[in-house]
Amino acid sequence: MQSSPYVLAPNSVSRIMFTVLLALLPAIAVQIWLFGPAILISLAIATISALGFEAFVLNLRERPIWPAISDGSAILTAWLLTLSIPSIAPWWLTVTGIFFAIVIAKHLYGGLGNNVFNPAMVGYAALIVSFPVPMTQWAAPDSLAHHYLDGIDAIHYIFNHRLPDGWSLDAISSATPLDTLRTQLKLHHSVSMIRQMPMFGQLAGRGSEMVALAYLAGGLFLFTKRIISWHIPLAMLGALALVSGIFWLIDPQYYASPLFELVAGGSLLGAFFIATDPVSAATTPHGKLIYGAGIGILVYLIREFGAYPDGVAFGVLLMNIAVPLIDAWTQPAPYGHKKDAA
Amino acid sequence: MTDRLHTFHGGIHPEEHKTLSTTHPIAQAPIPARLIVPVRQHIGEPARPCVSIGEKVRKGQIIAQADGYVSLPAHAPTSGIVTAIAPHPVPHPSGLSDLCIHIEPDGQDIWIEHSASDYQSMHPSTLRNLLRDMGIAGLGGAVFPTFAKLNPGKAVKIPTLLLNGGECEPWITCDDMVMRERADDILRGAAIMRHLLQSDEILVGIEDNKPQAIAAMRTAAQQSDIPVRIISIPTLYPSGGAKQLIKIITGREVPSGGRSTDIGVATFNVGTALAVHRAVNLGEPMVSRVVTVTGNVGQAQNFDVMIGTPMQDLIALTGLPPEPVSGVIMGGPMMGIKITDLHAPAVKATNCILVKSGTMFPSPPPAMECIRCTRCAEVCPAELQPQALYWFARSKHFDKAREYALFDCIECGCCSYVCPSHIPLVQYYRFAKSEIAATEANERASNLARQRHDARTARLEREARERAERLAQKSAAKPAGDEAKQAAIDAAIARAQTQKTTSE
Missing domain, CATH: 1.10.1060 (Fumarate Reductase Iron-sulfur Protein; Chain B, domain 2)
Structure with missing residues (x-):
């Protein structure tokens, strides 16, 4: 028997998921514009395989398939993983990552709402550990590439690993700015010298900095739609800026500026779209601040002192582990329980 | 204390639908063919019937005695004959029946002898006993016996008397209309409450979606010789919750497990103040209340309703529903209870009868x-x-x-x-x-x-x-x-x- 309340706000899980997908569109558009259409092919591969794995596992679990397929959560996971790996990644890399995200991280933990770890980041982590080489071959921005990789070329490359005659992989790809910075610093070049290289732009990487700003715009859109709260993005970016700022002040020739760290790599995508995944994030207001700040600090530590060029995935996954503890320790005092209230 | 308002955490803005039932003034609902008066309409011990079947009763006569301290008597809502003392469906979440006194009205509506009391000269406990004998319960929904709340006890006085005109639930407008039409009487009742609580001031909190009620209450407050302040508060559900209203107006929180009097505030619904006025200044026990009948009805309206009137009689007053009826709620859509049997009577807790349709209240998605x-x-x-x-x-x-x-x-x-x-x-x-x-x-x-x-x-x-x-x-x-x-x-x-x- 249904009891009160008898009215519901016009809201749903699928509405949330599709709004987040909508918020990703500007960044995808910028990426197509500056890096070519390869990302669309990868997104399609990821979306289809995510829905396929989702339906397959739901079938095994004897759960209704359509409600879960149509809620948009598998598509969102697929897109977030795709946007975290090279757009020209071979198809099997994408599919393998999606398998880890949907089957292992999501459904083996009980499906939507029950996963302890962020599924997209589990997929990413599995790929970077297992297949480090293709994970570092990113599409170069069109302005730097020697050849323009159009849709047909991209399909050939992604599915057959074949480029048009006479093209080398180097002609269309490059390492990421974070990767380049790391390797160049090891060669005892200073940050200001490295930043003179053509792959760097005004803020971080040429081209990729524009994509990052599009993530920022999408994130602000989600904030105005009240789909994400300010706590996690602000805490994560604030902590990242603070820690990187301290090192930068100590030695600006060896440590990149906070602005560079904020725009480079997965900082903005992570802050607004990945760390804010509600299922695997902390839930209390103070908990969200601790969770976000923890990710921000870990991102910097992994970038500077770890073995991987970017730290968003491992930062998020490590903080996912801490969520139950953070939530338990940060319970806010309810109405009538505050010491200074009465 | 200034009029600087505070905020409570959270809250929502559900669609209000209040203007539907405020286009017409409060109407007198006719005497129904049969009245069903439950012995349990308040928080506390049920009343004990003290009339016999076949007995002639007059309006206002006690038909069931209070039993124990936290209890209230029940009164005959009109004159007539007791036809049964038997279980009958009542508005309760369980949908179960409860003992009710059934009265067949004679249509004369003849009062028992009753008279006004000079409360200023009465001993506080005598005045409280009077309110108890008059069956006054809180009309905001909790129906706690009012006399018990009007006892400052060891505190000697409760500094702030807070009248709740928040009425934040969607659809419901009975408090709004009562404030518009009977503002003076509400404040007369508040004066009696203040006398008992020895309060320094009376504050009335009203959501700002009721400008006419605020205006009427302000006019009444200006003409009143007691210290009353009418405070307009932002519309935000559930600002009419007692704890939330106290937070908005005083900035303080009622301690968990405690009472509002712990922080020097006593809260009453505006309709309760009106009932206190009628009980003391007119000698009329609580035999009726104002009920909003709204939703999927011909013309939504507020009615002055005899306690015990079957709900279906009240719904019939509003004409034919435009859509198929999918259910009836007593109270609002946020906290109301489902009424499964429309023979159930309107009781002291009935502030609203909300008739549903499938389009107005679609069933929730899985x-x-x-x-x-x-x-x-x-x-x-x-x-x-x-x-x-x-x-x-x-x-x-x-x-x-x-x-x-x-x-x-x-x-x-x-x-x-x-x-x-x-x-x-x-x-x-x-x-x-x-x-x-x-x-x-x-x-x-x-x-x-x-x-x-x-x-x-x-x-x-x-x-x-x-x-x-x-x-x-x-x-x-x-x-x-x-x-x-x-x-x-x-x-x-x-x-x-x-x-x-x-x-x-």
């Missing part, structure tokens, strides 16, 4: 998994973590639910309203609360049984000990007895031998 988005925590006016309470209730971790302040949940429904997974969260909390209450009742019962068992064991042990002691005492006295016995035996042997010798 619930999905919680995605921990914490929209519920963002809107919770009790500042709880509804998502955590849900996990604990669902997994039956009731100790954890209680630790996370489950019992501070006011069941306002904000969490369920915003939940994107459409989880009926409040149902889970009600379930957990009732499970905990049942467990505690069991524990109390088993504790009592254990105490009884222990007492019995102790008594049996004591008795056995005493018996043993008595035996010990007896055996201490034994030597003398033995000698006597021996003597008797010896004597018997001697006698027997004598007999033997004689017979030989």
Whole structure:
């Protein structure tokens, strides 16, 4: 028997998921514009395989398939993983990552709402550990590439690993700015010298900095739609800026500026779209601040002192582990329980 | 204190639908063919019927006596004949029946003798007893006996008397219309309440979606000789919740498990103040109240309704529903209860009868998994973590639910309203609360049984000990007895031998 309340706000899980997908569109558009259409092919591969794995596992679990397929959560996971790996990644890399995200991280933990770890980041982590080489071959921005990789070329490359005659992989790809910075610093070049290289732009990487700003715009859109709260993005970016700022002040020739760290790599995508995944994030207001700040600090530590060029995935996954503890320790005092209230 | 307002945490803006029922003034509902007066319309012990079947009663006559301290009598809402004292469907979440006094009105509506009281010269306890005899209960929904709340007790005085004109539930407009039309009488009632509580000031909080009520109350306040301030508060559900209204107006929080009087505030619904005025200044017990009949009805309107009027009679007053009726709610859509039998009467707690249709109140989509988005925590006016309470209730971790302040949940429904997974969260909390209450009742019962068992064991042990002691005492006295016995035996042997010798 249904009891009160008898009215519901016009809201749903699928509405949330599709709004987040909508918020990703500007960044995808910028990426197509500056890096070519390869990302669309990868997104399609990821979306289809995510829905396929989702339906397959739901079938095994004897759960209704359509409600879960149509809620948009598998598509969102697929897109977030795709946007975290090279757009020209071979198809099997994408599919393998999606398998880890949907089957292992999501459904083996009980499906939507029950996963302890962020599924997209589990997929990413599995790929970077297992297949480090293709994970570092990113599409170069069109302005730097020697050849323009159009849709047909991209399909050939992604599915057959074949480029048009006479093209080398180097002609269309490059390492990421974070990767380049790391390797160049090891060669005892200073940050200001490295930043003179053509792959760097005004803020971080040429081209990729524009994509990052599009993530920022999408994130602000989600904030105005009240789909994400300010706590996690602000805490994560604030902590990242603070820690990187301290090192930068100590030695600006060896440590990149906070602005560079904020725009480079997965900082903005992570802050607004990945760390804010509600299922695997902390839930209390103070908990969200601790969770976000923890990710921000870990991102910097992994970038500077770890073995991987970017730290968003491992930062998020490590903080996912801490969520139950953070939530338990940060319970806010309810109405009538505050010491200074009465 | 200034008029600077404070805010409570969270809250929502559901669609209001209030203007539907405010286009017409409050109308007098006709005397129905049959009145059903439940003996339990208030919080506390039910009243005990004191009339017999076939008895003629007059309007205002006590037909059931208060039983115990926290209890109220029931009155005949009009003159007529008692036709039955029997169980009848009543508006209650359980949908169960309860004992009701059935009256067939004679249409004369003849009052018992009644007169005004000069409350200024009355002893406070006499005045409280009067309000008790008049059956006055809080009309905001909780129907707690008003006289009991009007006792400052050891505190001697309650500095702030707060009248609640928030009426934040969508659809309901009875308080709004009462304030528009009967503002002077509300303040006359408030003056009586203030007299009992010795309050320094009277504050009236009204949501700003009721400008006409605010204007009427301000005019009345200007003409009144008591210190009244009418405070317009932002419209935000559930600002009409007593704890939320107190927070908005005073900035303070009622301590968990405590009462508002702990922080010097007594809160009453504006309709209750009106009822107090009528009871004291006119001598009229609570035999009627204003009820909003709205929703899927011909013309939504407020009615002055005799307690005991069957709900279907009231719905009939509003004409034909434009759409198929899909159900009826007593109260509002956020906290109301489902009425399964429309023969159930309007009672003191009936502020609204909301008739539903499938299009106005579509059935909720199937619930999905919680995605921990914490929209519920963002809107919770009790500042709880509804998502955590849900996990604990669902997994039956009731100790954890209680630790996370489950019992501070006011069941306002904000969490369920915003939940994107459409989880009926409040149902889970009600379930957990009732499970905990049942467990505690069991524990109390088993504790009592254990105490009884222990007492019995102790008594049996004591008795056995005493018996043993008595035996010990007896055996201490034994030597003398033995000698006597021996003597008797010896004597018997001697006698027997004598007999033997004689017979030989």
